[in-house]
């Protein structure tokens with residue numbers, strides 16, 4: 001098995017700060033292993049995430065991004081490779097992990113009100129009713145949703161539903177928030193709002209975030225580091241540092257020279273015809 | 279939808295022909311429920327039955343046929359038999375058998391449907407047997423049931439239960455298999471315990487189709503209730519109808535049929551009312567999606 005092109009070196013600054021929340025080493029995932037219809041979704045992926053970091057994973061459609069996220073969240077078993085969450089080997093979904101799925105319509109439970117949806121992980125953790133109600137209102141307010149507790153998810157707009165899903169993942173104060181193309185199915189304006197929401201949530205809660213996207217601009221705007229995946233079966237093409245600082249602003253940041261420089265570099269990486277070292 | 283190896287009895291709620299359509303007037307979306315529109319819905323639903331009843335009344339008024347007595351006489355006789363007379367005890371016996379039989383069968387169907395969903399090896403093993411029992415017309419088992427349970431009401435309840443099992447079982451299984459895998463991933467991500475997964479995800483998620491199965495089971499139960507009362511029975515509406523027919527009391531026989539129609543209608547409306555209440559999230563979200 002060959003090594004990935006560029007070994008994922010940690011950015012000196014962020015690495016010095018804290019401990020490792022997530023580490024992925026030589027991850028490989030083959031669906032239907034050993035059967036004729038075997039399909040390698042992930043070939044060889046390694047990277048790690050330190051506490052407080054915002055890491056985006058970009059890759060073309062069908063690259064295996066969802067598969068990667070399912071593996072590192074403990075939902076799917078990797079075929080080989082080592083996964084660790086906060087230093088411990090990952091076997092099941094860790095308690096301190098929040099997950100936001102690609103499609104809110106499929107992950108929210110339409111038979112429960114928004115409050116019940118958000119409170120579900122709290123109930124599973126044995127939080128008493130009164131405390132749960134308080135916490136649910138708090139967290140809904142912090143994602144910019146006031147007074148939707150008694151409504152159902154399907155009574156809200158798409159952007160608001162994704163906020164409910166984010167609130168649900170944040171309700172139990174996880175250490176790591178994993179998001180799978182969370183803004184892919186909302187309109188552009190809502191998308192900007194949600195991007196800023198997640199940046200502010202991250203600032204306020206000091207949470208570590210790993211976000212999967214196929215949108216390069218979004219990745220640059222949000223992250224401290226970007227893990228660029230190749231097409232299927234995926235490998236790490238490069239890990240790119242994004243030295244844009246903590247304060248970001250939709251118009252100014254996206255127009256800055258650093259941003260544009262990174263954008264050009266990333267486009268070179270992901271364009272199928274672009275030459276790259278093998 | 280996932281493909282199923284077992285047959286689905288009732289069509290999925292999403293596009294199936296719905297008896298509920300005529301009962302929509304009972305429970306509708308709050309937004310559209312103004313006094314005027316309710317009245318209109320009620321009128322649309324009942325005008326045809328009323329016209330038919332009026333026609334029946336007048337066309338049969340001067341009837342001298344021994345098989346089709348005037349409706350006025352049937353109603354009069356109905357009052358005498360079922361309200362003043364003793365026939366209501368037949369009704370009590372029938373309803374008791376129906377209740378125990380239906381509830382027992384539906385419960386067995388629900389539990390075993392869930393077990394078959396949960397344990398795929400069990401599903402593969404029992405698949406041919408379930409299919410075999412499902413296509414078997416339940417009344418054919420009457421003689422066997424008499425041998426097993428005697429001719430008491432235990433046999434009647436057992437046969438009603440037997441028929442009620444399959445629609446609920448198959449729909450439960452199919453509904454649970456149709457739940458989106460992402461919802462199960464979500465449950466695991468939230469660290470829901472197995473009982474919580476059952477009550478917060480599996481049962482509500484399959485709810486609409488379980489309800490379809492329960493309704494089909496109810497209809498089967500009513501049919502079997504009458505059938506069991508017509509063979510080697512000593513009481514019940516079916517027995518009453520058969521008895522009246524053998525002594526050529528045609529009007530009396532008609533009152534039994536009328537009572538059956540009333541039972542069927544009331545049971546169905548009750549079912550729809552409860553279903554619309556329990557699954558109000560489903561009907562309201564669908565109404566919202568369609569508008």
Ligand SMILES: Nc1ncnc2c1ncn2[C@@H]1O[C@H](COP(=O)(O)OP(=O)(O)OP(=O)(O)O)[C@@H](O)[C@H]1O
Pocket residue numbers: 031032039040041059060061062063064065066067068214232
């Ligand atoms: N359960 C599965 N069984 C077999 N193959 C699968 C399964 N899930 C995904 N795959 C295959 O693995 C590959 C990667 O899929 P994956 O959904 O992870 O990609 P993705 O990068 O998330 O795509 P998208 O951008 O469309 O969300 C695809 O070719 C897909 O067909």
Ligand SMILES: [Mg+2]
Pocket residue numbers: 065066067102180181
């Ligand atoms: Mg995906």
